[in-house]
Each structure stands twice: as structure tokens, then as C-alpha cells.
Amino acid sequence: MPDRPSTFFLLWSQTKYQNKIFFRNPMAAFFTLFFPLMIFVVFSLVFGNQEIGYLGVTTAQYYAPSMAVFAAVSATYTNLAVTTAYQRDRGILKRVRGTPLPPAVYLGGKIISAIMIAAMAVLIMMTIGVVFYGVQVYASTLASAAVTFIVGVASFAALGLLIAAVVSSGESATAVTNATLLPLSFFSGVFIVPSDDAPAWLDAVANFFPLKHFVEPFVAAFSPLTVGAGWDWGSLGYMVLWGVIAVVLAIRFFKWEAPVGRGGKSRRRKKDATVT
């Protein structure tokens, strides 16, 4: 086929289309872009933007990057899981599967779009931090911050698609992502920094899941106490490991149609069976 559209063109048009859908969905846009920003502002008000003794940095200097990570994870993990599962419920994935669009390009467009939205959320958060809350940005650690971001959002995008692959509906995707992200955010130092008196198992849980390995190096990259360029190869490698496992499992379990017993079509089929 000489006129077959190029993969690059398809990937770009899919990315644009996914972006458009995101920005036209007020709920998703609110929870991803505005909600973390709101928490950041509230924390800065409640705690006052002064130096937190045991951290050695100001409230804003800690929470701007930590809430930026929260926004980035919402944009990738939560959003991809929930929207993909809902699209499957509504038969959109089935429609896509019936077109010549290669499945990898479709999912690739979704991932790129999610990462672009995550990058935007991080930039907004950090810009507001710098302009209104005196957050410092250090040239020496920018490269490690950027790499931590890319590796982090790529891993969490893969995890989001894995959740979409294993849940049975959009509702359960919402439940699963919230029930995992919110507690983990508390354990992993996104909302609060666990004290040294916290039980050891809590520490073990936080260390096992990838969120802490995203937040810690990213926050460290904006800390004046960080020495050197801020590379945390252990955390980066650990996130890559999670990401690779998620990709393998997501490919293994991904479904393009809602399982039987879910969604309008199969309900109707069940009803027919009793008629005949």
C-alpha cells in the first residue's frame, strides 16, 4: 500500500486526539492539573512557607516537587487506567481494534499524550512554586530531575495500562487506582514525610512500591542540601524494573473488549438468552 499513513503520522494524530479528549473532560483535567496545585497551596498556607526543621527546606521547596510528582502520577497511572477501562466499557477499544491502526500505535499515542500532560502539570506546579513561593531551582540537578521524571512517568504509564488490562470495568479502575495511589502517597512522602518513629513495615511497603523511588530523587533534585548532580541510580533502576514488568503483564492481559457479563452488549445478550 503506497498511500499507507506513516507510523509517525499516526502516532502524532493519535497523541493529538488523546490530548483533545483529556482537555475536554473537565473532571480529568481538574483532578490532574488543579487538584495537586490546590493541595500545594493549602499546605503552604497551613504549614506557613518557612523552613521545616527536620527537612532543612521550606514547605514550598518540598511540596512543589512532591505535588508535581503526584500530578505526574495522576496524569499517567490514574488517567490511563481509568480512561482506557472506560473506553473499553463503551466499545471504543473494540472499534479501534477493527481499524488498520496498529494496536501499539494506539497505546503509544495514549502514553505520549499522558506524558505530555504530566510534563505540563509539573511545569505549571514548579513555575507557580518559583514565581509565588520562592522555590529554588538548581542547574546542577536539572538533568537528574528530568531523567527521574521521564523514567517515573514512563513506569507509571505502564502501570496504568496494566491496571486497565486487569480490571473488569471503568468503575473498578477508578477504585483500584485511588485505593493504591492515595495510601501510597501518604507512606511514600508525597503528602507528609513519615517520621523516624513510623513502624518498620510501613517503611518496607513504601520501599517496595515505586512511588517513593519517584518522589525522593525528584524532591532531592530541588533540595539545597543535595550534593552533586542528584543522580539516584538505585531508584531509577527500580522504577525501570517496575515499568518493564508492568509492560510485559499489560501486554499479556490486555483486552480490547469488556469481559462477558459487563457492558451493554453482553447484558443484552444475557437477556436474549432467557427469551429464546
Next chain:
Amino acid sequence: MAVIEVQGLVKHYGEVEAVCGVDLSIDAGEVFALLGPNGAGKSTIVEILEGHRAKTSGSVSVLGYDPAKAGRSYRERIGIVLQETAVEEQLTVKEAIDVYGSMYPKRRKTGELIELVGLGEKTDSRIKALSGGQRRRLELALGIVGDPELVFLDEPTTGFDPSARRQAWSIVENLTSLGKTVLLTTHYMDEAQYLADRVAVIAKGQIVAEGTPDTLGGRETASTLITFQMSGHSIEGLPSNEVTLSENGRVTVRSMDPTGDLHRITGWAIERGVELAGLSVTRPSLEDIYLELIGEGTDA
């Protein structure tokens, strides 16, 4: 040349046998209708041909491909109109047609396609704001945006009002005038009769009759029904072989020779001084044939 060639197709869902041994051969340029009640197995067959579902056994060839293994080049040549409209509600009509159209090597122009399905005034409306019938027309547009050789229409007019139905039919006629092959499923008799060159009636996973709409189920040679009410009299000696008596005293005679049979029956009645209340003579409609074929006829 056969575009679709199916032999001995079987599909099980666990214990349930949804399709049990179906043979089909559909030629290029033909409009073929799979007609049957809900749950008969029509959609399962179509979904196997589309490549959405794996068969249990049998052989399937569509445009020379095995749909279960076919990839991009197969899907570039087919168009699928799903039973339910599944498009991102946030997009406008034009955006949806553009983004789906961009996936195909050949494609119809967005503006012309929107006009063809009669959504001209809705070009820039969000899909969210479309009525049920308008959504189905968009679905139709998305099914043919890649200018396919073969179009699958799964219950294309379910939920349409009469005028939208006529419009959908004229789009299908337009497709056939362009030489496309169309496989449609429907549970509307009149739709199959109007659109299809050939019809297969399917019930409980099997094809129970196949033919042109006029000859389907032996309609042109079908027996005439003579019915009347009998009360308090025996029907013994009624001069016909195919007589059934229902509990409420309604007598039905199937006749291949209605003129003679009617003469003999009325003669029999006059001889005995019996009044044949509510006497009627009817030729089965296509609907009757269909209901009988799918096992929901008079005796059900």
C-alpha cells in the same frame, strides 16, 4: 468470485453452542443479510468474520484472509459498523471522522461523507449532543470512512425512526452501486427484503433457510392456510390430510390446492349442516414464513 467463504463454522461460549455448523458463500458486490431473532448467533458470526472473535472450528476465508490471523492489510479493506455507537463523546462529528479516516490508505472526504449520512448540520457538534439516530448515522460514516471493499453492518438501523431508516437504506444502496460487498445482520424482515440480494435465516446457531427474499423458505410454493371455528362437532371425515385442531376449537388446514380443498371442506360442512364460523383463507406472508422458520410460528 466469493468474497466470504465459510464452511462448518462452529463457536462455543463455554457450554453454550452459539454457532453450530454454518456454511456461507458471498460473492463480490452482493448484499447478503443474516436474518434472525436476538441471540440466534448472527453477531457472533459477523464478529468472527471481522476478526474480533476466534472460531471454535470450521474454515473461514474473507477476501482471502483468515480474519483471526489477519492484521492491518485486511482491516484496510473492510469497514465495520458496530451495533452500538462507540466513539469518544468529547469529539465533534468532523473530528471523529477525521481521526478514524486518518488510519486508512484510501479514504472518503470528510465533508462528503458527513453529507452522505445526513449530518451536515451537525458537523461541528460534539457527539455527546447527538440523538440516538444521529449517532447511528455517524457510526455508519465511520464504518465506510476507509472506502472499504467489504462492509459489515451489524443491525444498522436498530432504533432508527422510519425516515432515518430510509436514509440508511439509501446509503447501503449507494454502497452497492459502487460495487461494494455488504454483509448485514438484521431482525427486521422488511430490511432484509428491501436491501438484500440474498437472505439467510438463522435460528439457534444454524441456517434454517437461504434464498432470495421472494423464494425464501419456499414462499412462492408455500401452502395456503384455511382456518375456521368448530364447536360441538367432530372434525372426523374432514376431507383434507393436514388438519390441526387447537384447544379452543380453531381448525387449521394446510393446503397446496386451496381451491379444491375449500370446495371439499365447505361441501363437507353443508352436508352435515355445520357452520364454519370465521372461515378465512390466507397465504403466508414473509413474516409468517420467517416466524415459522425460527420456530416461533403458530404452534409456539
